[in-house]
Amino acid sequence: MDILNTILQGVLVGGLYALFAAGLSLIFGVMRLVNIAHGDLIVLAAYIAMEVIKLTGLPPLAALVFVVPVMAAFGYALQRGILNRTLGGDLLPPLLVSFGLSVILQNGLLAVFTADSRKLDAGALETASATIGGISIGLLPALMFATAVAVIAGLQYLFYNTALGRAFRATSDDAEIAELMGLDRRKVYAWAMALCLGVVAIAGVFLAIRSNFDPFMGPGRLIFGFEAVIIGGLGNLWGTLAGGVILGVAQGIGASIDPGWQILAGHVAFLLILALKPRGLFPRMDG
C-alpha cells in the first residue's frame, strides 16, 4: 500500500509540474522561445498573490482573480517591449535576454521582499483530505491536479477551436505566410506570452500554497517544467501532463528511499528518458 500511496502522491504533484510546464510548452510551440526567466515569473506571481492577499484579505485561490490578469498584462508588455525585439533566426539574443531578466527578477524580488521564505495560507484546504480504499488523498493536491487537467484541456481547446488558437498555429507553422494573411506576428506572440503568464500565475499561487517560496527558487521550477516538457515530447500538451506526472512519481519514489534523493531521482528519470527516447514519450513536433 505504501508504494501505491507514494505513486499516487507523485501523480498529484505531477499536476503542479505540468502547470509549470504548460506555459513553457505553449510559448515554445508558438515562437520557439525558451524563456529562462519562466521559473522566476512563477515566483513573481507568488509574491504578487501575497501582496494581493495582504491588501484585500482574499483567500489565495480567490486572489487568482487579480493575479492572473496582472501577470497576463505583464506578459503582453514584456513580449511587446522586450522579447519581440530579440526574435529572429539567431538563438542567442532571446536566450541571453531572458537570462538577464531572470537575474533581474531574482534580485529585484530579493531587494523588495528580502530572502525570508514565505508561504500562502489556504486554511483548512491545506489539511483537508479524503480516504479512499485506505489511501488518503489531500484535497489540495487533488485540486492542483484537477486544475492542471483543466488548464491543459482549456489550452488544447483554445489551440484547436478558436480564432486565437488558429493564429497561434498559423504563426507557429510559418510566421511569414501568417503575416501575409493579415496577422501581426508581434501581437500574436504578445497574446501567447500573456496566456503563458496567465497559466504561470495559477502555477505560482499553487506553488505558494503548497510549499515555502523565496526569491531564488525560480530556476528549480524552470528545470522541473522543462523536464516535464521534454519527457512528454515537444509540442504535445497532454504529453506535458504525462511528463509532469512521471517527474512527480520519480521524485516521490526517490524521496521514499532517501529524502536527499528526491530531486536527483527526478533528474535521473529525465536523463534516462532523454537517453532512451530523445524526442520524448509522445513527440508531436520537431525542435
Place this chain on the structure above:
Amino acid sequence: MTQFTLSSFSISRSTTASRIAGAIALILLAILAAAPWWASSAFLHLAGEFAVYLALATLWNLLAGYTGLVSVGQQAYVGLGGYLTFSLALFLGVNPLLAIPLAGLAAALIAIPVASLVFRLQGAYFAIGSWVIAEVFRLIAAQATALGGGSGISLPAAVTKQLGAKWLREASIFWLALALGAGCLAFVYLLLRSRIGLALTAIRDSEVASTSLGIRIGSVKHVLYILVAGLTAMIGALISLQKLRVSPDAAFSVNDWTAFVIFIVVIGGIGTIEGPIIGTVVYFLLREFLADYGTIYLLLLGTLAIVIMLAAPKGLWGYAAERFGWSLFPVGYRITFPDSGKD
C-alpha cells in the same frame, strides 16, 4: 575599376595593432609573472580571480560565440574540477598542484557520455539540459559524505602544507591562474587560426552553408565541448585551491560561474576573442565600485546585459571593431593592395 594582377596584393594574418598588442601582452605577462616579488597578496588574489574569470569567459565564448552551444551549465565542470582535485588530494594523496591536470583529464572523460546526452537537445533546450547536468553533479556532491556532504569540506592543513609556505603557496596558485588565463586565451586564439578555427567561424556565420561545404558540425561541436569541459574543470580545480574549500552550493554556483561569465561575454562582445577580455575588465571595474550594493549591482549587470543585447548585440568590442576596424587577435586573412594603402 582598378585591375589587379596576382602580384599586386599580399595576404597577411596580422595588423599593426595586433603586432603591438601582442608585444604589449608579452611584456605584461612577464611583469605579471614577477608579481609575487613586487605585489601584495591582495593584488595576487585579485589578479588570480581576474585570470579565472578571463579563462571561464574565453571558454564559454568559444562554445556560445563560435559553435552556438549556449551552456547555462558550465558550473558543472567548475565544481567537478574542484571536487576531483579534493578527492585526488584527500584519498589518493596526490599533490594538489599535480591534481589539477588530472582533474581536467578526468572531467574531459566524464564529459564524453554527458555530451552524447545533452547533444540530443537542440538550441535553447541544450542550455537548460546542460543546467540539469550541473544540478545532478551538485546533488551528487551533496550526497558525498566523505567530502563533507551538503556543507562541504576544507583542505586539511597537512595537504595545504604540500603547497609550501604561505608565500610559495600564494605565488604558485597565482602563477597557475596566470598560466591558465593566458593559456586559455592562447588556446582559443591558436584554435581559431587553425583549420578547425576556420570551420568554427564558418559554423558561427551559417550552419547550413558550412554543412554544405563539408564541415562535420556535429563532431566539431562534440570535440570542442569535451575540450572546454576539461579546461573548465582545470579552472575549477584552481578555484578550489584559491579558496582551499569546496562545497556543493559554491562550487556548482550558477551565479558565480555561469551568470557572471555570460554577462562578461555579452558586455564585452560575443564571438570575438577580445570581447571576453574587455568584458572581464568592465566586470571587475563595476564590481570594485558597486559590489557593496549587492543586489543593486546584480540588477544593474542584468539590465546592462539586456540593453547591450538589444542595442549592440556584438557587445562593446564588436561595436568598436565594426566602427574602427580594430582587431587585436586577428584570426582571418587580410588582403592588402599596395596602391590602396589601407590595412
